[in-house]
Amino acid sequence: MQLPFLTFLTPPNWFPSLCKTLLLQAPTTQAESGSLVMAGVLLSLVIIYFASKVGGELSNSLGFPAVLGELVGGVIVGISALHLLVFPESGAESSNSIIITLLQSTAGLSPDSANATFSSMGEVISVLAELGAIVLLFEIGLESNLKELLAVGPQAAIVAIVGVVVPFAGGTVGLIYLFGVPAVPAIFGGAALTATSIGITSKVLSEIGRLTSKEGQIILGAAVIDDVLGIIVLAVVASLAKTGSVDVGNVLYPVISASVFLIGAILLGNVLNTSFVAIANQLKTRGGVIIPALIFAFVLSYIAAAIHLEAILGAFAAGLVFDETDKRKELDKQIVPIADMLVPIFFVTVGAKTDFGVLNPAVPSNREGLIMATFLIAVAIAGKVVTGLAVFGQPGINRLAIGVGMIPRGEVGLVFAGVGSASGVLSEATEAAIIMMVILTTFIAPPLLRLVFQEPAIAKPEKSDASISD
Structure with a gap:
C-alpha cells in the first residue's frame, strides 16, 4: 500500500528506463566520439601517405628531391586545393573538411x-x-659528424649571423621606407626573413648525398645556429609588439639556455656513450638499440621544449651524440623505417597548411600584399645567398650552394607570421606578404639546391670501422 503523501516522491513508470538509457549511453557516446576521431585520423594518414608517395615518386622521376613532391602533394590535398587534409589553425572549419563530411555520411557523426x-x-x-x-x-x-660539424663551427656561425642580420635589416628598412609600414610591423616582417628551415634543407641534402660534404656541414651548422638566433629575434620582436619596449631578459634567456643546452647535451652524451653501448649489449628483446636511443632523444627534446627552445634541437643533439658510438650503423638502419613512417607526415602537413589563396590577385586585399611579397621574396633570397660569401678559409668551396641551402623558411617562418598575427600588429597585406614569402622560399629551395650542386649525386658515405674507433 502506497501512502498518499508519498505519491509525489514516486518516480513515473518511464523514469527507470530513462536513467538506464542515460547511464548506458554516456560512455557509449564518448567511446563513439573517440572511435570517430580515430577513424578520421586513419583516413588522414591514408591521404598523407598517398600524397607523399605519389608526389615523391613524381618529383624524383622529374629529377627533383622527393621532399619537394611531398610538399606539393600536401598543397594539393590541403587547404589550397582538395580540402582532404585541413586544420583549424589554417582557418578552416569542420564544414571545409571532406573527411568530416565523409564521417557524417558514413559513420553517423x-x-x-x-x-x-x-x-x-x-x-x-x-x-x-x-x-x-x-x-x-x-x-x-x-648522419652528421660531430667533429666535422665543430670544425666548420666558426664558418657556420658567421654564415648564420650574416643570414640573420642582412635580411632582417633589408626587410625592415624596405618595409618602412618603400611601403610606409609602421616600425613594429616592419620589424616583425624583417624578423620573419631571418628564419631557416633546418628540416627541409637537411632532408634535401641527405637525398642528394651532400649532407656530409663541407658545404652540407656548414649549412647544417648555420641552420642550427640560425634557429637559435631566430628564437632570440622572435622573443625580442614579440616583446616589442606587446609592451613597446625590449625586455633584456627575453634576449639573454634564449642565448644562455641554448648555449648551455647544446654544450651540456654533447658533453653528457660523450660521458654516456660507453654506458649506452654496455646497456644495449645486455638487452636481448626487440628494439634493444633503438628504444634506449629514442628515450635519450626524447628526453633531450623534452628539455629543449621545456626551456622554450625547439624540440628538434634536442633530437639533433642526441643524433650527434650517438654518431660517435660504435652502434651508429645499427641505429642508422633501425631509425630508417621509423622515419619512413613519420617524416612524410611532417612534410605533407606543412604543405597542407599552406594556403596559396593569398597569392590570388583577383582578391583585392591580396594585391597590396603581392607587391610587398615580391620585395620580401627578393630580400629573403638575396639575404641568404650572400651568406655564402662570408665563408672563409675554404678554397674551392661551393659558396652559392651554402647560400641557397639557407633560403627555405618553411614552418619556422610561419611561426613568425602566426605570432605577428596573434599580436595584432600586422595588417592583412603585411601578413599575406610574409606568408607568400614563406611559401615561395620553401618551394623554390629544394630544386635550386639540387641545381647548384652540379656534380652527380653521391651515395651517403659509410663510416669505416677504423674511423668509428677513432
Missing part, C-alpha cells in the same frame, strides 16, 4: 560533434607531424 572531432583530428595529426620532425632531426644528427 552528428553535427554537434563535428567541430570537436575536427579539432581533435587536427591536434593528433599535428602532433604526429612534430614527432616526424623530431625523428628527422635525430636521423640527420646520426
Whole structure:
C-alpha cells in the first residue's frame, strides 16, 4: 500500500528506463566520439601517405628531391586545393573538411560533434607531424659528424649571423621606407626573413648525398645556429609588439639556455656513450638499440621544449651524440623505417597548411600584399645567398650552394607570421606578404639546391670501422 503523501516522491513508470538509457549511453557516446576521431585520423594518414608517395615518386622521376613532391602533394590535398587534409589553425572549419563530411555520411557523426572531432583530428595529426620532425632531426644528427660539424663551427656561425642580420635589416628598412609600414610591423616582417628551415634543407641534402660534404656541414651548422638566433629575434620582436619596449631578459634567456643546452647535451652524451653501448649489449628483446636511443632523444627534446627552445634541437643533439658510438650503423638502419613512417607526415602537413589563396590577385586585399611579397621574396633570397660569401678559409668551396641551402623558411617562418598575427600588429597585406614569402622560399629551395650542386649525386658515405674507433 502506497501512502498518499508519498505519491509525489514516486518516480513515473518511464523514469527507470530513462536513467538506464542515460547511464548506458554516456560512455557509449564518448567511446563513439573517440572511435570517430580515430577513424578520421586513419583516413588522414591514408591521404598523407598517398600524397607523399605519389608526389615523391613524381618529383624524383622529374629529377627533383622527393621532399619537394611531398610538399606539393600536401598543397594539393590541403587547404589550397582538395580540402582532404585541413586544420583549424589554417582557418578552416569542420564544414571545409571532406573527411568530416565523409564521417557524417558514413559513420553517423552528428553535427554537434563535428567541430570537436575536427579539432581533435587536427591536434593528433599535428602532433604526429612534430614527432616526424623530431625523428628527422635525430636521423640527420646520426648522419652528421660531430667533429666535422665543430670544425666548420666558426664558418657556420658567421654564415648564420650574416643570414640573420642582412635580411632582417633589408626587410625592415624596405618595409618602412618603400611601403610606409609602421616600425613594429616592419620589424616583425624583417624578423620573419631571418628564419631557416633546418628540416627541409637537411632532408634535401641527405637525398642528394651532400649532407656530409663541407658545404652540407656548414649549412647544417648555420641552420642550427640560425634557429637559435631566430628564437632570440622572435622573443625580442614579440616583446616589442606587446609592451613597446625590449625586455633584456627575453634576449639573454634564449642565448644562455641554448648555449648551455647544446654544450651540456654533447658533453653528457660523450660521458654516456660507453654506458649506452654496455646497456644495449645486455638487452636481448626487440628494439634493444633503438628504444634506449629514442628515450635519450626524447628526453633531450623534452628539455629543449621545456626551456622554450625547439624540440628538434634536442633530437639533433642526441643524433650527434650517438654518431660517435660504435652502434651508429645499427641505429642508422633501425631509425630508417621509423622515419619512413613519420617524416612524410611532417612534410605533407606543412604543405597542407599552406594556403596559396593569398597569392590570388583577383582578391583585392591580396594585391597590396603581392607587391610587398615580391620585395620580401627578393630580400629573403638575396639575404641568404650572400651568406655564402662570408665563408672563409675554404678554397674551392661551393659558396652559392651554402647560400641557397639557407633560403627555405618553411614552418619556422610561419611561426613568425602566426605570432605577428596573434599580436595584432600586422595588417592583412603585411601578413599575406610574409606568408607568400614563406611559401615561395620553401618551394623554390629544394630544386635550386639540387641545381647548384652540379656534380652527380653521391651515395651517403659509410663510416669505416677504423674511423668509428677513432
